[in-house]
Amino acid sequence: MDASSETAPTKELPIGLDPNTEEDYASLSKLLQEFTRIPSIYKAWTFKSKSGRGTQAMFLSSQPNLLANTRRKFSSSASITKEDGNSVNFEWAPLPVELTGVSTVVPSPSGSKLLVVRNPENESPVHFKIRSQGHVEKGFQIPQSVHGSVYTDGWFEGISWNSDETFIAYIAEEPVPPKPTFSDIGYKKIRSTDKDCGNWKGQGEWQEDWGESYAGKRQPALFVINVNSGQVQPVKGITKSLSVGQVVWAPQTEDSYQYLVFVGWSSDPRKLGIKYCYNRSCALYALRAPVYKSENGELEIKDSSAEDSPVLNLTQSISSAFLPTFSPDGRSLVFLSAKSSVDSGAHCATNSLHKVDWPAHTQISSTTKIIDVVSSSLSATYLHLGNLLNHLSSLLLHPTLGLSCTGGKVMSIELM
Numbered sequence: 001m002d003a004s005s006e007t008a009p010t011k012e013l014p015i016g017l018d019p020n021t022e023e024d025y026a027s028l029s030k031l032l033q034e035f036t037r038i039p040s041i042y043k044a045w046t047f048k049s050k051s052g053r054g055t056q057a058m059f060l061s062s063q064p065n066l067l068a069n070t071r072r073k074f075s076s077s078a079s080i081t082k083e084d085g086n087s088v089n090f091e092w093a094p095l096p097v098e099l100t101g102v103s104t105v106v107p108s109p110s111g112s113k114l115l116v117v118r119n120p121e122n123e124s125p126v127h128f129k130i131r132s133q134g135h136v137e138k139g140f141q142i143p144q145s146v147h148g149s150v151y152t153d154g155w156f157e158g159i160s161w162n163s164d165e166t167f168i169a170y171i172a173e174e175p176v177p178p179k180p181t182f183s184d185i186g187y188k189k190i191r192s193t194d195k196d197c198g199n200w201k202g203q204g205e206w207q208e209d210w211g212e213s214y215a216g217k218r219q220p221a222l223f224v225i226n227v228n229s230g231q232v233q234p235v236k237g238i239t240k241s242l243s244v245g246q247v248v249w250a251p252q253t254e255d256s257y258q259y260l261v262f263v264g265w266s267s268d269p270r271k272l273g274i275k276y277c278y279n280r281s282c283a284l285y286a287l288r289a290p291v292y293k294s295e296n297g298e299l300e301i302k303d304s305s306a307e308d309s310p311v312l313n314l315t316q317s318i319s320s321a322f323l324p325t326f327s328p329d330g331r332s333l334v335f336l337s338a339k340s341s342v343d344s345g346a347h348c349a350t351n352s353l354h355k356v357d358w359p360a361h362t363q364i365s366s367t368t369k370i371i372d373v374v375s376s377s378l379s380a381t382y383l384h385l386g387n388l389l390n391h392l393s394s395l396l397l398h399p400t401l402g403l404s405c406t407g408g409k410v411m412s413i414e415l416m
Helices: 019-036 339-344 380-392
Strands: 040-048 055-065 070-082 088-092 104-107 113-118 126-132 135-142 159-161 167-173 181-183 186-188 220-226 232-234 242-249 259-266 283-288 291-293 299-301 322-326 332-337 352-357 370-374 401-406 409-415
Touching: 104 159, 113 159, 159 242, 167 242, 220 242, 220 259, 220 299, 242 322, 259 322
Parallel strands: none
Antiparallel strands: 040 055, 055 070, 070 088, 104 113, 113 126, 126 135, 159 167, 167 220, 181 186, 220 232, 242 259, 259 283, 291 299, 322 332, 332 352, 352 370, 401 409
């Protein structure tokens, strides 16, 4: 028989799969691969350029790793300049840097230092590194007896340098509470940290967590670390029913005290549901940081009682307040609010933008007047700005932006 007359072998398909479906799978998988090659920016910071021209920016981005079912994290930088005609030019660094094994990074206000945090996968210490000018300046290991993993999620996460870049405030899991130890003769009053085959430890008192992605994580607590010495001090005075997050250092006042502003979520009546529930009430609080002047005039951290540092609720007249940030001049504390969700019960509604005047010459008060900047009841002209506010909490951590709106569209974003 002539070879040319022979028919090509028929490709066998799996049962239930026809040629059209197979072609669709191939097309969709190719499309998925194209989408996964596009990185997503999830954090950004801006700094004043040392040359005085333009602005320096740092970005954190991520990209899906389909085979490992994880996300790759990258750090990149850019120089932002304003061209003629009000156009903005981004000059990107040649290549991004992959952050392998890094939980999060946070630059200092000047951009000259970088905090690198590595959370442990077991009961090992948390690793802090301070990088400066291309080298590791300091390295600290925080044992589990001080605190657990640093929160790096979108809600409880909060890492903030002070203006002098000598202290860092952050949110981490509270230390593991002591667990009862038992042996073959019963309960042991003297607890031992050593592993002994003749002893076993109980689970201790049950503690409710926030559920969802926070299942198994301990209560978020506020800590301050001295960048020079590595000394860590828990901030006292915060009630146990309050879960804290999104901490920022406040500008120094004339009374020489340094204050911390943070968001607090009450566990009453219950905890479950927070990450995807904007209708959970929260407020901004302020308290004095455990930072004091020593006899030689240097600042140091030390233990302080709750009476020395009362916690002040700054937003008593509004049902929701989060993502606090201070204006460059330090005169205003700006924050977002999901009061439309809280007051209506809707899981997600339009966020609003508010501010309070921050006192420079008077004492901080819990009766501060809240000023509306962008209301949640937006007209059609500001509809696009309202949508932008709903995304600010997942992107902008440090930049101060001026928005110019015309005809219902955000026409320009000017870095100030």
